[in-house]
Amino acid sequence: MSSEGEISSFFESSPPLKNMEEIVEKLNQFINWNFSWQGGRRIVCVTSGGTTVPLEQRCVRYIDNFSSGNRGAASTENFIKAGYAVIFLYRRGTCQPYCRYLPDDPFLECFEFPDKTNNIQVRASHLEAVKMAVMDQQRVAVSERRLLKLPFSTIYEYLQMLRLVATALKDIGPYSMFYLAAAVSDFYVPWESMTEHKIESGSGPLEIRLAQVPKMISILRSNWAPKAFCISFKLETDSKILIEKATKALRKYKVHAVVANELSTRKEEVVVVSSSGNVVVRRDCDKPESIVEDNLIRIIVARHSTYIIESQLLIPST
Ligand code: PMT
Numbered sequence: 001m002s003s004e005g006e007i008s009s010f011f012e013s014s015p016p017l018k019n020m021e022e023i024v025e026k027l028n029q030f031i032n033w034n035f036s037w038q039g040g041r042r043i044v045c046v047t048s049g050g051t052t053v054p055l056e057q058r059c060v061r062y063i064d065n066f067s068s069g070n071r072g073a074a075s076t077e078n079f080i081k082a083g084y085a086v087i088f089l090y091r092r093g094t095c096q097p098y099c100r101y102l103p104d105d106p107f108l109e110c111f112e113f114p115d116k117t118n119n120i121q122v123r124a125s126h127l128e129a130v131k132m133a134v135m136d137q138q139r140v141a142v143s144e145r146r147l148l149k150l151p152f153s154t155i156y157e158y159l160q161m162l163r164l165v166a167t168a169l170k171d172i173g174p175y176s177m178f179y180l181a182a183a184v185s186d187f188y189v190p191w192e193s194m195t196e197h198k199i200e201s202g203s204g205p206l207e208i209r210l211a212q213v214p215k216m217i218s219i220l221r222s223n224w225a226p227k228a229f230c231i232s233f234k235l236e237t238d239s240k241i242l243i244e245k246a247t248k249a250l251r252k253y254k255v256h257a258v259v260a261n262e263l264s265t266r267k268e269e270v271v272v273v274s275s276s277g278n279v280v281v282r283r284d285c286d287k288p289e290s291i292v293e294d295n296l297i298r299i300i301v302a303r304h305s306t307y308i309i310e311s312q313l314l315i316p317s318t
Pocket of ligand 1: 049066067068069070071072180181182183184185186213214215216217218231232233234235261263266
């Protein structure tokens with residue numbers, strides 16, 4: 001478990017966020033709007049995509065963590081469908097909610113000129129994907145101000161932003177949730193020991209010493225947002241150790257559930273590991289459009305509802 005000293009020295013040595021005041025203002029407006037709406041909406045912070053670890057202060061090279069952002073984007077869509085407001089803390093350039101079916105390369109292949117006028121139309125082959133991106137739930141999410149997107153790239157940005165979100169959500173306690181699907185770096189180069197300029201390539205093999213990133217889940221649970229419902233993820237490539245590792249993480253970080261997934265099957269199946277037992281969640285194979293997040297979010301939302309009821313029972317009556 002990371003000590004408070006390690007965690008505070010990580011933040012003290014991090015380069016400060018460039019737009020911190022703007023982020024805090026956006027967060028406060030979003031939370032006030034949604035929590036004062038007709039008795040209060042539940043708010044979930046979905047983290048998505050991988051964090052980078054810069055090797056130079058004026059960064060040219062970096063180490064990356066694998067994550068396409070698909071899990072976070074698909075989960076966000078399902079949370080919105082379930083009535084939640086979502087703070088989508090995502091890695092710049094990764095998959096976005098409602099855009100999962102759009103071709104990313106090249107995006108312009110979605111469009112065509114049907115005749116000699118200047119009109120542009122969507123190609124029939126991409127119609128469904130474009131409709132999904134601009135209509136229905138996406139429109140609802142935007143018009144009801146239920147989706148706040150906050151981008152990050154580096155581990156420094158991600159952890160500082162996660163702390164801001166947690167602090168801003170603290171007052172709504174059990175109505176808030178953290179759904180930590182981002183792939184977060186475990187090792188990094190401390191800012192003060194990082195070279196300022198591009199590392200020169202002429203001086204032979206490169207040796208870099210990486211320090212361990214403190215595990216932030218522990219302080220999120222104990223300090224930043226102790227009453228929030230908290231779901232973390234466990235990714236492994238060896239299925240034999242997956243459940244054991246997820247079970248250990250559940251106990252160690254005292255989260256409400258750990259979603260365990262194996263890299264190659266993560267789109268087909270996940271296991272929700274919690275103190276009430278393990279539940280295997282699969283996509284519905286008989287429905288081609290079904291995704292594992294449809295069933296996963298249904299389970300998570302039901303558990304969050306139980307958690308809110310239980311938390312209310314714990315409040316002493318006056
Ligand atoms: O984006 P996709 O391509 O769709 O893939 C989805 C996914 C596989 C990335 C996702 O489902 C997933 O498993 N995300 C978590 C990956 C990960 O970082 O696992 P981990 O075992 O290294 O970390 C476990 C937990 O500790 C994570 O919830 C993470 O937020 C947290 N952590 C990690 C490092 C750190 N320094 N502090 C943390 O709190």
